[in-house]
Amino acid sequence: MTRSVTRADVQRLTAEESAQLVEVLPVAEYEDEHLPGAISIPLKDIAEQARRLLDATKPVVVYCYDYT
């Protein structure tokens, strides 16, 4: 199940629950700026890379630029 979270939730999840931060925008946008500690897995590569790069036993927080 996926849940929408706020900025405060992200801070709590990463600090207290070892959540993995994932930016799903294209790599160039990730390299331009990203949340501290986030890794880059562009949306189109999720299926191919998620299991290799992420720990399925820990929470994952995904984000892009904004609501749009």
Add this chain to the structure above:
Amino acid sequence: MSPRAAARLATLGFGDVYDYVAGKADWGSAGLPLEGANGSETHAGAYVRTDVPRCGLGESLQAVRQRVTEAGFDTCFVVEENQVVLGRIGRRVLASDTDVLVGEVMAEGPSTVRPSARLSELVERMNRQDLSGLPVTTSDGRLTGLLTRADAERALARS
């Protein structure tokens, strides 16, 4: 994009997935640090003068004038109890001899910029509009501080 990514992760067996819907635009607008080639050090938030004077609507201009002078600034932002910006007291008003309440003479609703705004764009804007500085606020309108043109130009020259 993130809702689709979250949904796809769920189909791949990830059971604990969260979608930060507001994204990095929200993060930067709150003045939180960003990393990368154009991370926080090239954004307004890194160079804000947080000690810019603040005052309330009901304060006397005379008292504010003295405080602003002692602080070494030539402007003061009018804020409410949660630091949301209501107005600005500029050089011309501060130089006047009147003793009125701040709320009667402030410039209402000044333009503000976010901590995530790019320095290069802000310097261009300040030069174009001949501004000595811009107030920086979070996305919910709370004052972070003042970005001066001089500080922004110096930071750009160093980068």
